[in-house]
Amino acid sequence: MRTTVGIIGAGPAGLLLARLLHNAGIDSVVLESRDRAYVEHRQRAGILEQGTVDVLRAAGAGERMDREGLRHDGIELRFDRRRHRVDFPALTGGRSVMVYAQTEVCKDLIALQLKEGGPLLFEAEALAVEGAGGDAPRVRFRHEGREDVLECSYVVGCDGSWGVARKAIPAELTRVFERTYPFGWLGILADVPPSHDELVYARHDRGFALLSMRSPVVSRLYLQVPEGTDAEAWADEEIWDELERRFETGDGWRLERGPITQKSVTPMRSHVHEPMRYGRLFLAGDAAHIVPPTGAKGLNLAVGDVVTFARALTYEQETGSAELLDAYSETCLRRVWQAERFSYEMTTLLHRPADATPFEDRIQLARLARIAGARAAEQDLAEGYTGFPLE
Ligand SMILES: Cc1cc2nc3c(=O)[nH]c(=O)nc-3n(C[C@H](O)[C@H](O)[C@H](O)COP(=O)(O)OP(=O)(O)OC[C@H]3O[C@@H](n4cnc5c(N)ncnc54)[C@H](O)[C@@H]3O)c2cc1C
Numbered sequence: 001m002r003t004t005v006g007i008i009g010a011g012p013a014g015l016l017l018a019r020l021l022h023n024a025g026i027d028s029v030v031l032e033s034r035d036r037a038y039v040e041h042r043q044r045a046g047i048l049e050q051g052t053v054d055v056l057r058a059a060g061a062g063e064r065m066d067r068e069g070l071r072h073d074g075i076e077l078r079f080d081r082r083r084h085r086v087d088f089p090a091l092t093g094g095r096s097v098m099v100y101a102q103t104e105v106c107k108d109l110i111a112l113q114l115k116e117g118g119p120l121l122f123e124a125e126a127l128a129v130e131g132a133g134g135d136a137p138r139v140r141f142r143h144e145g146r147e148d149v150l151e152c153s154y155v156v157g158c159d160g161s162w163g164v165a166r167k168a169i170p171a172e173l174t175r176v177f178e179r180t181y182p183f184g185w186l187g188i189l190a191d192v193p194p195s196h197d198e199l200v201y202a203r204h205d206r207g208f209a210l211l212s213m214r215s216p217v218v219s220r221l222y223l224q225v226p227e228g229t230d231a232e233a234w235a236d237e238e239i240w241d242e243l244e245r246r247f248e249t250g251d252g253w254r255l256e257r258g259p260i261t262q263k264s265v266t267p268m269r270s271h272v273h274e275p276m277r278y279g280r281l282f283l284a285g286d287a288a289h290i291v292p293p294t295g296a297k298g299l300n301l302a303v304g305d306v307v308t309f310a311r312a313l314t315y316e317q318e319t320g321s322a323e324l325l326d327a328y329s330e331t332c333l334r335r336v337w338q339a340e341r342f343s344y345e346m347t348t349l350l351h352r353p354a355d356a357t358p359f360e361d362r363i364q365l366a367r368l369a370r371i372a373g374a375r376a377a378e379q380d381l382a383e384g385y386t387g388f389p390l391e
Helices: 012-023 036-041 051-060 063-067 090-091 103-114 234-245 298-319 329-350 359-375 376-388
Strands: 002-008 026-029 048-049 069-072 074-079 083-085 095-099 124-131 138-142 145-157 174-188 198-204 209-215 219-226 260-274 281-283
Touching: 002 012, 002 063, 012 026, 012 103, 026 103, 026 124, 036 048, 036 103, 048 051, 051 063, 051 095, 063 103, 063 209, 074 124, 074 359, 083 090, 083 359, 095 209, 103 234, 145 174, 145 298, 198 234, 198 359, 209 234, 209 260, 209 376, 219 234, 234 260, 260 329, 329 359, 329 376, 359 376
Parallel strands: 002 026, 002 145, 074 198, 145 281
Antiparallel strands: 048 095, 069 095, 074 083, 124 138, 138 145, 174 219, 174 260, 198 209, 209 219
């Protein structure tokens, strides 16, 4: 089997890349280790930055998002039983975000790919990338019980944080930057209309909580829990009681409860793999970097990477110059580190480590009060949340 771009992984990064290349007249093959149902139902991100929304529309993948997605013009910060709304358009010159689940983005892109694009093979597990440093990289993979080889001009590893692509980059050329947080998020999906029409980020002495939504009738809520917590150790009513405590305000606001349909725990870590390119192998999305979900940046960074790659390869095909491909890693990493910084700041602003001192508590509250009281601080948060520009 032969193609111009071999793409490993059919998460948002791999699927969108295949679409962008198809639109540019460049052929690709996508290899995905899981089956279609698994990829379409894996609960993850839900917030699309303005730039991501614009890219999906321009790629011809925005039709259902525009019909069913929920445009959000702000978030609420909750601390000390007070509420403060951050108004995105007023602070950023008109920018907003869209609530549209990653599952739906993937469904839309898969449908388009199967209808119009190149091959997308499910249950096709990449085993290794070979010859990445030369002119003819290959992906060895297993599909329908037998091993095969995909010969490529370029390989893009969009295979998430546990993928195989980055193992093809020699260890002596690699630097990894990492931080693990001593807590995680217990996330639930519940069949109940959201109790607030915008996301609520709550800082509480008992820990962080987030109220979010998937649709007008499905809520997505999170609780900060100690690292290593088993989701099943929490009974449903215990979860609702704890959410209620952490979201409590002084103005009688109420949290509506409903049946919990799913619960899971997500660890929190920051991770950056440098460089994001070796020879003809490029890394994109979670394969190269992880952010804690507090800043809602993971999916949006993945989109930024593949847009950068598609532009660079299109430029190379049109002009013969590899200038943009050569700059890929540095271009992406500038944006990645801004998102890493933002996600780290949001995480440390809102989460309470178990060993937090009274001094640290007061500093955290002072940081929140500064955002609520000083336009410059609030604007910085709004600009980061709605997204850093693509170069
Ligand atoms: C609970 C949770 C909440 C989140 N919330 C947000 C949010 O609100 N906003 C946000 O922007 N981000 C959020 N994220 C992060 C976001 O979901 C990820 O950043 C995003 O999925 C990255 O996309 P990706 O395509 O790079 O990787 P992935 O989605 O991980 O896709 C990688 C794909 O590669 C496949 N694969 C792996 N190995 C192989 C192999 N050897 N061969 C073939 N295929 C392989 C996998 O099966 C997978 O389909 C959240 C993440 C989690 C876990």
